[in-house]
Amino acid sequence: MQNREHTQNKNFDSRTSAFSNPTTGIFDSPPFVVQSKNDNQLQQPDLKASLIQAEKYGHHLGRFQSTNSHKLEGANTNQTGQTAKAGQQASVTQLKKGGKKKVKKSSLTSEARAKTTVANADQPLHPAVASAPKKSTHGHGHTFHGHQTTDAQQEHRVKTGITPDRKSGKPPSQSSRFTSPQAEAEALGRGRRALDADLKNGVIPHQGTGFVDPKTGAPVRHSVSVTTNRKTGFGVAAVKQKDSAGKVIKDPKTKQPLTTVDPTPINTAKLVYEYVPTAKQWRPVTYYPN
Structure with a gap:
């Protein structure tokens, strides 16, 4: 009994002396490292004990983790597949839409360009002069005969003389209109080239006096006729109905x-141009399918 107590006391003394000896450096970094290692070792059994206890009550954590992982992977795979499928469908749809849009855009660009051309055709002319007090002072080809006018307006003009822009005049024997902006723009383009050709050939009068009649002071007007190869022609005309004898x-x-x-x-169109000295250019007075 004495030997056992002596041994215990001796071991206790050795442990006590280790902590009480100032030369051991208990406040140095090694003891903390050892202590951290001991903490990890202490936590390991606790975690294992927790797992064992969980298994005891039927909670298999490893199985839960595996199941959840498969669910997450399945969800991600499904989502990825749907995303890829949606992306492919979007690409096909975009390609289809792109193809349609490209064709439509090309068509609209041509029409828009034509509309811009014809919308700016009617411009101010030279002021009225004493020799022609009722002379038109503004172009009216697009206003009277443009593609934007209707058949009903042209028929109304033939009946009453009232133009599409609600101006009164003498009823004409017929009144025509362009059936598309492209046809109207084509007539203007062909008319300008015909005018330039006549200018080049010197067939327009009073070229030496600035295209102004020295007697009347009125600027020169010049008419040209052009044709088209369009199947639908330049346009159509409203006419008076006549009986078999040719009577209205x-x-x-x-x-x-x-x-x-x-x-x-x-298939033909007539264009009447006037030289405007103040602008130093030729501008259309009127133009129409004829």
Whole structure:
């Protein structure tokens, strides 16, 4: 008994002396490293004990983790597949839309360019002069006969003389309109080239006096005619209805002539230009399918 107590006391003394000896450096870094290692070793059994205890109560953590992992992977795979499929469908749809848009864009660009050209055709002319007080002082080809006018407006003009822009005038024997902005723009383009050719050939009068009549002071006007190869022609015309004898048929009540639109395409157009000295350029007075 004494030997056992002596041994215990001796071991206790050795441990006590190790902590009490100032030369051991208990505040140095090695003891802390050892202590950190001991902490990790202490935590390991606790974690294992927790797992064992969980297994005891039927909670298999490893199985849960595996199941959840498969679910997450399946969800990610499904989502990735759907994303890829959606991307492919979007690409195909975009390609289809792109193809349609490309064709449509090309068509719209041509139409838009034509509309811009014809919309700017009617411009100010030279002021009226004493020799021609009723002279037009502004172009009216697009206003009276442009593609934006309707068959009904042209028929109304033939009946009453009222133009599409609500101006009064003498009823013409017929009134025509361009059926598309492209056809109207083509007529203007061909008319300008015909005018330039006549200028080059020197067939326009008063070229030596700045295209102004020295007697009247009125600027020169010059007409040209052009044709088209369009199947639909330049346009169509509203005309008066006539009987078999060639006599105009009138409405018994209004006494106005009955009108109709001749569906036959008109393949020629007439353009009347006037030289504007202040602008030093030729501008169309009027133009129409004729």
